[in-house]
Amino acid sequence: MTDIFLETRNLKKVYPDGTEALKNITLTFNKGELVSIIGPSGAGKSTFLRSINRLNQSSSGEVIFQNEQITNVKGKKLLLVRRQIGMIFQDFNLIKRSTTVRNVLHGRLGYMSSLKGAFGKFSEEDVKEALAILRRVGLEDHAFKRADELSGGQQQRVGIARAIAQKPALILADEPIASLDPSSSSNVMNYLKNISEEDGITTIVNLHQVDVAKRFASRIIGIKAGEVVFDGKPNELNEQRINEIYDQRGLVNELTS
Ligand SMILES: Nc1ncnc2c1ncn2[C@@H]1O[C@H](COP(=O)(O)OP(=O)(O)OP(=O)(O)O)[C@@H](O)[C@H]1O
Incomplete structure (x- = not known):
């Protein structure tokens, strides 16, 4: 060791x-x-x-x-x-037509059963946490906007938030x-x-x-x-x-x- x-x-x-x-x-x-x-x-x-x-x-x-x-x-x-291991990419790799908060919640998929994940059913606790993470990257006011409505810098901050949601x-x-x-x-x-x-x-x-x-x-x-x-x-x-x-x-x- x-x-x-x-x-x-x-x-x-x-x-x-x-x-x-x-x-x-x-x-x-x-x-x-x-x-x-x-x-x-x-x-x-x-x-x-x-x-x-x-x-x-x-x-x-x-x-x-x-x-x-x-x-x-x-x-x-x-x-x-x-x-x-959280990954952050040059081209952000967001689901463009999904909301910011849903993109962040994607970081939680590795912790969910595949059935719940497939239906996109997140727990209230996960949603609250995703919103708190968005606050950390200064995007709380953009949580329910579509990802493709954000600027490049904001989209990359969503990428960071998604990585944090994974608890890497x-x-x-x-x-x-x-x-x-x-x-x-x-x-x-x-x-x-x-x-x-x-x-x-x-x-x-x-x-x-x-x-x-x-x-x-x-x-x-x-x-x-x-x-x-x-x-x-x-x-x-x-x-x-x-x-x-x-x-x-x-x-x-x-x-x-
Ligand atoms: N899938 C692949 N098949 C064959 N060669 C590849 C493949 N991916 C990368 N390479 C080659 O491997 C070498 C290293 O590529 P890599 O993308 O890791 O470099 P990099 O330092 O990240 O470059 P950049 O800064 O341009 O992104 C390069 O010569 C590249 O052409």
């Missing part, structure tokens, strides 16, 4: 077409930390997140979550693992601000940070914006071509390190020589 909350050991992913998306990722995550993963397009950030909750099956290596080996769990056990131990957010303007991006990142801190939820966020990662994360991991090339505190991520991750110098040299 260890105190490590989440661990990946020698994680590899080779897609059927031969693309080596993850080469050998060995990382540990502590309870309650907000970690941002950065790296160029195609570096393997999404593949890494999806390998943790098994939306993507790794080719080899291990994922150990709360001291349990989850690399190959299946069926009911896999559902129980996924129930503890871990949140994985895959480029949650990629389609938002800078002000909505800061707002969404603030909510993620506050929730991670207040509820002690380990949160791993894939980001394209280095400045946002430096502002909100307590730790930054740089991935390049399927390998970890940086793992440190935001203030350790200087210009040189950024250039190493993104290879900007190489690109500039290529253009100027």
Whole structure:
């Protein structure tokens, strides 16, 4: 037994077409930390997140979550693992024609019988809790609006609320601000940070914006071509390190020589 909350050991992913998306990722995550993963397009950030909750099956290596080996769990056990992992997506993944509160209640489905879930019959307690969660992300006044009537930033806050309703131990957010303007991006990142801190939820966020990662994360991991090339505190991520991750110098040299 260890105190490590989440661990990946020698994680590899080779897609059927031969693309080596993850080469050998060995990382540990502590309870309650907000970690941002950065790296160029195609570096393997999404593949890494999806390998943790098994939306993507790794080719080899291990994922150990709360001291349990989850690399190959299946069926009911896999559902129980996924129930503890809230996912937040770039395109929000909301049911657009449903109300905000119903979208949040979807986070509770993993706790309900499939019959009740299929009929969308939630308990009064669940509804009250969903409304309380919407209050936490500043959307109590929008609870009964259709999801597609909300702005992008508000829709992502519904995505966060749905993840919280799941009562997760871990949140994985895959480029949650990629389609938002800078002000909505800061707002969404603030909510993620506050929730991670207040509820002690380990949160791993894939980001394209280095400045946002430096502002909100307590730790930054740089991935390049399927390998970890940086793992440190935001203030350790200087210009040189950024250039190493993104290879900007190489690109500039290529253009100027
Ligand atoms: N289903 C797939 N089949 C084959 N190759 C894939 C598949 N999904 C991703 N890849 C490849 O795996 C590599 C890593 O992709 P991934 O989406 O994980 O990168 P990323 O860092 O998240 O990129 P981005 O920032 O652009 O979202 C890329 O070369 C990509 O083209």
